[in-house]
Amino acid sequence: MKTVLLTALLVLAGIAAPAIRATAAEPWQDALAAMPLATNTTLLSRTNTVGIMLGSFQSNSVIKGLILMPGATDELYFFRRVNVPFAVAHPTLLDCLTALTNQTHILATVVPPFLVLHSTEDFLDGFATVKSPRAEARLKGLTVKGHLCFNDRDWDNLQPVLSENVRANVLPGVCLTDSWHFYRHTFTAWNLTQWELLEATAMAGKTQFELTSWTATFTGDRRHGAVPSPETIKMAE
16 A cells, blocks of 8 residues: 555645556555456547546445546646557556556545545545534445446536435535535445545535534535646656
């Protein structure tokens, strides 16, 4: 886990972390190596990368979900800096991830139980303020069964899903100005607890939530790390 821990520390310090290597033998990398890509391609770009990764992620015993934080989606859709040649025989999700982290600003860090794609813009902790430990324990003991997948979903689209699957009032509601500055949400996951669903939502949407006895209230996360410079794109050794 040294590479993963180093990545997290460097990101929090605002320093670009080294790219992951396909030869590493961490359990999460073994899990991704067993997931064939849903679609073969010769180029990873802003138009196909997210769909390929979300569609290829499978249920496994190591990581429950794959989350793209705003820093990662900015690299794809805002800066348009993802244009990675990809010629791999029988490619897997690990091959795809390795190509991205070796040739773009996108970083990969395990934040249990998730694999998180992010950049130096993003923070990897500080998403929840718990005012009711009993409510936290309740949500950690309740499971959202099956598969969830959200590709570029806004809050008004996601909030009804949260309300249906979380035993708490999820605020703000739909069609309110309170959610206008939330980022669009991109993540996929299997068999989360209700608490983990709230965490995944906050990470994907650049938000924080406060949990009281029966209410989870999301607000925008005003923290902002350093934006990657075009001159510092990592390349494979």
